[in-house]
Amino acid sequence: MSKFSTAAKRLLVGRPFRSDRLAHTLLPKRVALPVFASDAMSSVAYAPEEIFLMLSVAGLSAYTFAPWVGIVVVVVMLAVVASYRQNVHAYPSGGGDYEVTSVNLGRKSGLTVASALLVDYILTVAVSIASAAATIGSAIPYVATHKVEFAVAAIVLLTAVNLRGIRESGTALAIPVYAFMVGIVGMIVFGLFRAFVRGEEMPAESAEFGINADHGELTGLLLAFLVLRAFSSGCAALTGVEAISNGVPAFRKPKARNAATTLLLMGGIAVTMLMGLIVLAQVTEVKIAEHPETQLTGAPEGYEQKTMVAQIADAVFSDFRPGFFFITIVTALILVLAANTAFNGFPVLGSILAQDRYLPRQLHTRGDRLAFSNGIVGLAGFAIVLVIAFDAEVTKLIQLYIVGVFVSFTMSQLGMIRHWNRKLAAEEDAAERGRMRRSRAINGFGFLMTASVLVVVLITKFTNGAWIAIAAMGGLYALMTAIRRHYDRVSDELIKAEADRPSVLPSRVHAIVLVSKLHLPTKRALAYARATRPDVLEAVTVNVDDVDTRRLVTAWNKENFTVPLKVIESPYREITKPVLDYVKRVRSDNPRDVVTVFIPEYVVGRWWEQFLHNQSALRLKGRLLFQPGVMVTSVPWQLDSSSKVNERDTITPGAIRRGLTGDEERK
Amino acid sequence: MSKFSTAAKRLLVGRPFRSDRLAHTLLPKRVALPVFASDAMSSVAYAPEEIFLMLSVAGLSAYTFAPWVGIVVVVVMLAVVASYRQNVHAYPSGGGDYEVTSVNLGRKSGLTVASALLVDYILTVAVSIASAAATIGSAIPYVATHKVEFAVAAIVLLTAVNLRGIRESGTALAIPVYAFMVGIVGMIVFGLFRAFVRGEEMPAESAEFGINADHGELTGLLLAFLVLRAFSSGCAALTGVEAISNGVPAFRKPKARNAATTLLLMGGIAVTMLMGLIVLAQVTEVKIAEHPETQLTGAPEGYEQKTMVAQIADAVFSDFRPGFFFITIVTALILVLAANTAFNGFPVLGSILAQDRYLPRQLHTRGDRLAFSNGIVGLAGFAIVLVIAFDAEVTKLIQLYIVGVFVSFTMSQLGMIRHWNRKLAAEEDAAERGRMRRSRAINGFGFLMTASVLVVVLITKFTNGAWIAIAAMGGLYALMTAIRRHYDRVSDELIKAEADRPSVLPSRVHAIVLVSKLHLPTKRALAYARATRPDVLEAVTVNVDDVDTRRLVTAWNKENFTVPLKVIESPYREITKPVLDYVKRVRSDNPRDVVTVFIPEYVVGRWWEQFLHNQSALRLKGRLLFQPGVMVTSVPWQLDSSSKVNERDTITPGAIRRGLTGDEERK
16 A cells, blocks of 8 residues: 555544554453552451441440441442442443443433442542541651641642643552552451460550440440441442442453452452451450540540551551551552542543533543543542541541442442343343343342442431432432433424524625734735635724724725725724624625634733733624624634643543553553 | 615714714713712812821821811812813823823833822722711711721622613713712801801810820921821822813813813812811811820710711701701712722723733723723722721721822823923914913923922821832833733734745635534534535544444435545544644645634523533634634534523713713613
């Protein structure tokens, strides 16, 4: 093929397809695990602690329920993992809960899940960063007493990094995630070894404290209610499990199978860490109270309660300080990474919703930095509001968190049941039907579990803050419905318009070049206008100043343009209205003509120069567009400063999750 | 002349000239006086009071200086009036101090005056409204204790009224101004009659109080300094005298002579009121102190000092309460009108400065409401800041006020001396030369007086706040110089560009229609593009979603458009960059072609709809304009909601001052 035709082909089809080009950037399981697991794994930093904390309300004796609560959380977790393995196989396109629900349960359910997910992303940032602040505060007391300021600063920093555009790379993500896994699992193994093999005592700093029940001893129903509350807080450990189901396309082939395996691996590790930490907490006799000042007895004056993980690390590595600091650092790091996943996921979900016209269309094109920036700033803003409103207290924020998570879990599993029912109706092969029935059973079990958790969460958390999350979801649902309704209305309007008036081809083009001075931008506009060879071509100027206008007319006549210059009078020294009136007259004289107005414009490079140029032109253009049968053509004149505007970077957050590694992303 | 040719003429020249059309709306003297005098006359509401207040610092004995200070103020006032009568005759175009200074002393001096005038307008609002608040506070104690809130509310209200657009009419203005004149002059006559003819006692409520000197008795130089300070505060009475010199074109013929007569009339009335109030203050023994709490002796507990005018009215109309309330109401009204003159004058001065390219060009066209609105909001914002910063205290604000006023007075008189020198050099006729010499002598005397006052003001007020006004003037001067420099640079750039590259006529037009969907807006864009008969016409779509794109291509082929649809791949789901790259390639293949990109756009009527439409198009357009050799054509599709946008009102503030009465302004 000749060189020319290659160039022609490039011109015609642009760059080659993404799918061809980026195949080699797909993730092997060992890289996919850290990429998708930070959110789910990071929750073991706070979930077990929250179980103890909730139980503390009933006094120290209630701590005996902790392992049992932990086991139920593990059961739910395994059920959810098993369920999502079915999702992954059934929807390898990576649409996630929103797709599964929309397809199987309809638009409204899909939108409910979308609202829940959007709220979740905000809370992921707030909870993860609040927990990171508490973790660092366990090592540095100054941070503990300035948690809110620290958390806000961290969110601002994360926002700045994401606005600037970070190039994620699987390797860079892998290091802290594996370090966290090695750290926590290593600590558990070492701790259990010390306790049960060597039989050593490992008292935590709070081992000798007592815990007063908040409202005296609880019994019967009240105690059961409290245990359920502890359980629903513990279910925070499940957040982030669904991440892999959104990222199936980024896996190496066989995609669905690799994703399912990774999901299982992640579930196994999370469950191990969760139960290990609960056992270690009992061995080291950590005492965590909801209100340390009033509940803890025997604590020294001014005692600042550290996180459970920090206290365990302190006890297990008693004399080996680097061990404690390692655990603290990797825990804080993975929590920040978890927050960062929200910064990646939020705009991606936004773009999917925009494609379905629930959000402004321009969010649809993912390469668009500005739309991404708006999403990122909005996410950060809401997260900061939450952090400030709830004093960066993980315990308070978690009350809001779990509702949204389990709304999407439950809806998604219900959708999967429908999915299998539909498939079963169409499938004849017995073996295949058997597999489908098995899958349906798993999703059905998952649905039962998650629905039960959702009910428990709603009952035990509603007045504690879950209502805020539900209200926010309702608000988002209403907003997105309204946006969709608007787009539908516009679409109907166009269809109706098409039926009403079959498009009439304009017969002639009447070109008007707007002239304010006779300088190069005007001459260029005139030359371009002439190049379009319109049926009528005229130059028009508005007389806002007699002297200037007379000078302009003289100069015009000298130039021998052959194009007539018309002067429109403007008794009130306006520009817009006289031009509008003139264009209207041209239109009404020749209704089948299309009028094209050429406006010379300066293109400037510095933001403040915008205020000094083109303002009248912009406003005129805005008004002209309201006239039917009028086109507005901007003829730019690039001032020297415009060359200072460089091409913006086009790195987009979340690229790696879509199967693009950093270097490819940059082209 | 046939009907057709009349229509053609209308088409060609638009509406008839302003000057022909609006001649009959010019102002007779009896209407011009109230229109231009509110600012100057309103200052007698606070100027005499400030004289007493400043003198009070030296104790009660210093009050004896008050009439002498008043007489010197009157002398300066008469000198200024006489000087401005010369200005009016010499510059009947109404350019005012800025024109006189720019023409005679050069750009930098003109800009200095402009900076001073802009600062003055802000202070006119702040001082007038603060004084109005004090006046109303004298009748309604609640306002006195909430002066700041009241003043801010008043400015906000005035802003809203001006943003909405008020139709000024000479008659409407005349009523409160004449009522004020009648009220104050009537009070003076009645008071003097009671005191000197009937020999009645008219003690003010503060007549029996004593005044302690702030720092003990002052003597020698310190006392002289204090008297000079009192004098410079009294010179606040002169503010607004220059207003008529800006409005000469609005007078009936002979314009200059009528304006000069009105100026003299205004000066006479102002002087009468000023001296009358000072005499009445002495007769009624009003005591006004700068710090009433510490300085006044014999005052009852919790005494709130009322304004001098209110105390005089109280004393003169002792049992006749309506008299007191009449004076209070008309005084407050004229002060609000004075503030309103600033709302009119500020944008007018802005438009003149924009014409000279010291402010953004778009402020130049006076009919432009948006530019006016920005000016009005800016003016109000700064005035509110001042009112809050200085607790709505007239005494504090006046320290800032007088500098600017006397900077422009002095510069203007200096300019006039130059003017006459130049004229004298060219004039041969002896009688004419005599008249010119006389005029020069008057302006010279005015210059001496105003320059002396300026020096006194600078010495006595600098540390009390005048430095703020000077710093603000400096800042404005720097800003306007920078703006002018920018425009000059652009202008140079264009001239250089013209020399460098003689404009090359583009040989062919390559038209590209951007397509995202195949709907009516796209079809219209295509039809319009085809109507312009370009050399090459093609449709281009960016593939951000394979399914959508395939559907579009199928639909396109069905329609038999004869225009090819090219698909540009976008591996990262961007729109802007692939289109830019494509356009660049077209340009580099055929450098002499001009590319015109047709973008279908929705035109919407509700502000929030903007967020849902055209955002990608707008950003693409913004980027395309940076490409040389590219035009961007917007092809609008008017959605139904767009018809809700009505033509905005085009009433502009200050119309009456330019010789347009309300009804004419509306057409």
